[in-house]
Amino acid sequence: MRLNTDLRADGAILLTTLIWGSTFVVAREVLDYWPPLSYLAVRMTLATMVFVALFPKRVVEAGRGVWRAGATLGLLIGVGFVGQTVGLLYTTPSKSAFITGLTTPLVPFVAYALLRTKPGRENLLGVVLASVGGVLILAPAEGVGVNTGDFITLGTTALFAAHITLMSVYARRHDVRQLSIVQIAVAAGLIVAAWVAVWAWGALSGAGQLPPALARELAPLLWDARLAGQLAYLSLVATIATFLLWTWGQARMPATHAAIIFSLEPVFATLFAVLWRGPGQWMGGRANAGALLILAGVIVSELRWSEGEEKAVSSEQ
Numbered sequence: 001m002r003l004n005t006d007l008r009a010d011g012a013i014l015l016t017t018l019i020w021g022s023t024f025v026v027a028r029e030v031l032d033y034w035p036p037l038s039y040l041a042v043r044m045t046l047a048t049m050v051f052v053a054l055f056p057k058r059v060v061e062a063g064r065g066v067w068r069a070g071a072t073l074g075l076l077i078g079v080g081f082v083g084q085t086v087g088l089l090y091t092t093p094s095k096s097a098f099i100t101g102l103t104t105p106l107v108p109f110v111a112y113a114l115l116r117t118k119p120g121r122e123n124l125l126g127v128v129l130a131s132v133g134g135v136l137i138l139a140p141a142e143g144v145g146v147n148t149g150d151f152i153t154l155g156t157t158a159l160f161a162a163h164i165t166l167m168s169v170y171a172r173r174h175d176v177r178q179l180s181i182v183q184i185a186v187a188a189g190l191i192v193a194a195w196v197a198v199w200a201w202g203a204l205s206g207a208g209q210l211p212p213a214l215a216r217e218l219a220p221l222l223w224d225a226r227l228a229g230q231l232a233y234l235s236l237v238a239t240i241a242t243f244l245l246w247t248w249g250q251a252r253m254p255a256t257h258a259a260i261i262f263s264l265e266p267v268f269a270t271l272f273a274v275l276w277r278g279p280g281q282w283m284g285g286r287a288n289a290g291a292l293l294i295l296a297g298v299i300v301s302e303l304r305w306s307e308g309e310e311k312a313v314s315s316e317q
Contacts, residue, residue: 012249013261016242021268023238025276026230033227035216036085041195042231044081044188047239051181054240062178069170070182073163078187080159082194083152090149099153101134101266106161107259114165119256122300127256130263130297136290164255164262171251180243260297267291 030039052059062070084100105127108119119127170179195217202210202218210218250258267290 006252009249009252010261012245013253013258014264016245016249017262017264018268019238019242021265022272023234024269025272026234026238030227030230030234033222035213035219037082037191037195037198037217038221039231040081040085040191041188043235043239044078044184044191046231046235048181048185048188050236051184051240055177055181058175058177059181062175062182066174066178067182069166069174070179071186073166073170073179074183074186075190076159076163076166077183078190080156080163081187082191083156083159087149087153087156090147090152099150100157100160101263102131102154103157103160103164104134104259104263105131106157107164108256110158110161111165111168111255114162115169117254119254123254123256123260126260126297126300128297129300130260130294133290133293133295133297134263134266136293161259164250164259167247167250168253168255168258171247176244176247176251180240180247184239184243263294263297267294 027039034042087099108124108127111117111119198210198214198217202215207215207218270291
């Protein structure tokens, strides 16, 4: 048995996951004042503008291959964000988080369907451990009834799993900055288009004809220094920095391995919630067991049990 990992790449994906974990608390406060599509449109547009300002030459030099890859990734993540937001109109945040957590066990199957790659035994065991841990942390306690929002959110997990899978391929072929810029720009364009469509619907039919959650998108946006700081963090750190780290890290590992590290997100999200809102956010023994299982899954996925497994993993790299 030996260690099978690139510590720098693992560190990049781990830091990405840590930052994403912090966004649940920050975004929750923003959503207390702003409707979801408005928030996403501003966040992604601001990230795109800053990205282009930072790397204008990279945008100009981006070739067709980068634009095709970036557009594919941007559409997947953009539709995923919008679908997740629409799903929240009909389901609860806890159920949405639980269903989104199903991305981790989906990745090996999506990777096989798209790329015909087979994860090693340690990756599959890591997925199982991390998935069970995620269920313990995220499974909602308010019942198991299924609604329209649950089905919409379930569809986004396939999109997120496909994004993680294809990122491992495209990140090896293209410049990290170019690929990050293009996919964020495409995602921003998609989200802004959805936001404009809601406004057009409201203008043509009247706000009273919209579902209450969508009608909220037409309300004036509130601004203050705290909200501006939160949006700056979500745009600059949680979008620009994480996409750079994510793209660089996934160029150096299989999609299944990245998905297992991403499964730490609910652990980090809960820890930040405890630090921000108090110990009442932690779910006690169930969360402890879930966190330990996720950590065990990450550790197991780092190990190589036999040399014979090498080809199964290297074919995905």
